[in-house]
């Protein structure tokens with residue numbers, strides 16, 4: 001079973017895990033994810049591969065603690081073993097297009113990292129716009145700086161970069177320099193929707209990576225389905241990336257709330273039994 | 286020694302009825318419904334067999350178990366010999382005795398059935414298998430032949446994969462089973478519920494496989510972490526068997542199917558069975574089922590969903606099926622058990638639209654009344670809508686149990702693999718070899734959603750085909766040349 005080699009807290013309620021899993025490290029391509037299982041009472045947690053090192057046989061996961069399972073993962077120790085399956089999902093279509101704007105918000109910055117890197121390696125100009133509620137929640141800044149040709153930051157509270165949302169920065173960027181060849185946006189659904197709505201009238205091709213609720217991640221249950229261009233698609237196999245202008249974000253956001261009451265039960269029960277140890281987690285954005 | 290009975294006396298013995306948990310008790314638990322024969326009942330039931338010279342039941346059995354021979358041993362009370370006879374043809378009797386549609390197979394053609402009720406062959410099979418477990422297991426263990434040095438990869442650990450693995454291991458080949466999920470068994474584990482097939486039985490069978498030297502790797506999705514080609518080139522296998530099943534859920538394509546509360550049968554059953562969601566929050570995966578539940582379809586899958594919903598505490602559980610009870614493809618026993626459990630069967634009913642509220646949660650369904658028209662290609666009378674006859678049902682959960690197709694993960698990632706127009710793999714039926722030399726396939730991925738016994742049978746044929754291919758075509762194991 002794969003071993004957790006290193007666990008680092010990189011921001012409040014954000015942990016970065018280095019996992020030893022040579023076969024997955026060798027096969028990983030940008031845009032793919034894994035599903036982890038912490039123990040035999042656990043649930044299957046989909047997490048994007050934020051980085052991989054084929055030689056060292058490791059992958060990196062960056063996890064925001066939003067509920068029971070992610071908080072419980074945060075309590076694991078280096079040397080612990082977990083089940084990991086992957087790499088799952090269709091890899092990002094990487095191609096030299098010209099200018100690529102990568103828009104990342106919150107935990108969405110982690111999945112963006114390998115994509116930005118691949119787009120840059122393919123010869124694109126990569127302008128990354130990263131945002132968060134406050135400075136310390138804008139994660140992976142160093143890694144993203146390395147993977148990009150230019151960085152723009154926004155925070156809701158103005159503690160870092162421009163005050164405002166990533167969409168404001170994107171709008172300004174387009175006004176100043178014209179239309180990029182592609183926009184890749186990953187973050188909370190509401191952010192991806194806002195980006196899609198902004199770029200649609202401008203006809204800028206825009207890709208988003210969706211994080212619907214999953215179980216198997218292999219196309220077996222259909223629980224992850226979203227409506228894309230009027231068709232039902234399975235995010236785990238047909239995606240997770242889709243043309244932003246065809247995704248029904250409203251329905252997707254509602255579906256993400258399917259288990260809200262159960263999630264609260266699990267979270268409270270967990271906090272009750274781990275009063276001292278667990279961090280409180282952050283609100284789900 | 287068995288009793289001396291005339292043919293007439295044998296036939297006039299009443300078919301022993303299966304002891305079951307009381308319906309009103311069992312809808313509150315997930316324990317097995319059918320409790321199994323006692324030894325006495327089993328011997329009496331065995332005495333009903335006429336030991337025909339030309340036994341029709343054997344022709345009705347997809348794997349050709351020597352039924353009169355094993356039943357004869359049961360009449361004598363020699364369960365060990367009976368078991369040995371069954372195991373010659375079927376390595377998973379505890380499973381098949383529980384889930385085979387006997388009324389369409391051996392018992393359908395049993396001569397006693399012409400006038401009386403057929404011999405309860407399936408229940409006898411189950412009795413013998415359970416007897417072995419009650420004795421501590423492994424009374425009849427297959428032997429492993431000397432190592433051949435050949436390596437075979439099995440993709441998928443459903444009945445097709447498990448049967449192929451067992452056969453190949455006995456022939457001395459080195460076998461590794463790769464499974465996408467974190468547990469082995471395929472549909473036996475994620476689909477068929479505990480109350481029909483206790484998971485312990487599947488675990489025991491997998492345990493026996495390990496004792497035979499078979500290696501199992503979980504969390505390994507072929508087509509993602511390694512392609513079929515790479516199993517040859519990078520993992521050094523000499524042959525590959527694909528038994529990935531029919532795991533792709535179908536939806537109806539009616540409005541409202543993406544609302545919250547609409548599940549595929551696979552999602553619902555996986556949450557409950559594989560992830561143990563019935564025990565949430567002790568287990569982390571929620572099920573999220575509501576109080577008024579409809580299941581669309583009337584096959585085994587639908588029966589399992591209906592009866593699971595009942596056990597999870599749904600107040601109302603409705604079955605919507607567009608044909609009638611007579612056309613229902615479920616095993617008769619499951620249908621009868623579901624009826625005893627107060628499932629509200631609405632025959633000749635087909636949903637046409639699902640309603641939801643502003644939060645996109647299901648609130649109801651519009652049902653179209655149907656009637657049976659002319660026979661269709663399957664020979665069954667085609668259901669046709671009765672114009673103007675629609676009604677609404679208030680609901681919060683709808684489960685689609687209308688069928689599954691082949692999952693394209695492996696097939697799409699394997700260049701040169703011939704598929705039919707439904708996406709199933711095309712094989713040579715004698716060897717189960719696909720269009721790619723050295724790549725074999727069997728089970729639901731070849732036939733489309735079928736049965737456990739057909740999948741197992743296919744696995745046996747494939748094992749024979751693989752064995753011949755290794756000895757006659759490959760000749761020298763890769764591991765030895767590398």
Ligand SMILES: Cc1cc2nc3c(=O)[nH]c(=O)nc-3n(C[C@H](O)[C@H](O)[C@H](O)COP(=O)(O)OP(=O)(O)OC[C@H]3O[C@@H](n4cnc5c(N)ncnc54)[C@H](O)[C@@H]3O)c2cc1C
Nearest residue numbers: 046047048062063064067068069070211212213214256263
């Ligand atoms: C393809 C994909 C990639 C992802 N990558 C990352 C990542 O790199 N880093 C990261 O921090 N998070 C990632 N997520 C989200 C992560 O899987 C969820 O935050 C996690 O499952 C929440 O579980 P929980 O028990 O901690 O919280 P819960 O309290 O159970 O849920 C909190 C919210 O997370 C979502 N969620 C719950 N269960 C699931 C599930 N089984 N599958 C998907 N979402 C669920 C729901 O919308 C829910 O409202 C990804 C999700 C997907 C689908």
Ligand SMILES: Cc1cc2nc3c(=O)[nH]c(=O)nc-3n(C[C@H](O)[C@H](O)[C@H](O)COP(=O)(O)OP(=O)(O)OC[C@H]3O[C@@H](n4cnc5c(N)ncnc54)[C@H](O)[C@@H]3O)c2cc1C
Nearest residue numbers: 441443444445465471472507530585728729735736737740
């Ligand atoms: C709910 C339900 C109830 C049923 N009831 C009955 C019954 O009462 N009687 C009966 O005879 N039949 C029944 N059936 C049908 C029967 O279960 C199937 O016909 C049988 O399981 C098919 O076996 P298989 O080995 O071909 O496939 P499966 O059992 O589907 O197993 C395939 C396995 O392959 C794995 N897999 C898939 N893709 C990959 C991949 N890319 N890499 C690695 N592994 C992979 C899957 O995870 C799975 O474990 C039922 C089916 C269902 C769904």
Ligand code: SF4
Nearest residue numbers: 334335337342395396
């Ligand atoms: S057909 Fe019926 S009576 Fe004849 S051997 Fe088979 S089980 Fe016995």
Ligand code: FES
Nearest residue numbers: 217219221222236
């Ligand atoms: S997670 Fe089950 S089909 Fe996508």
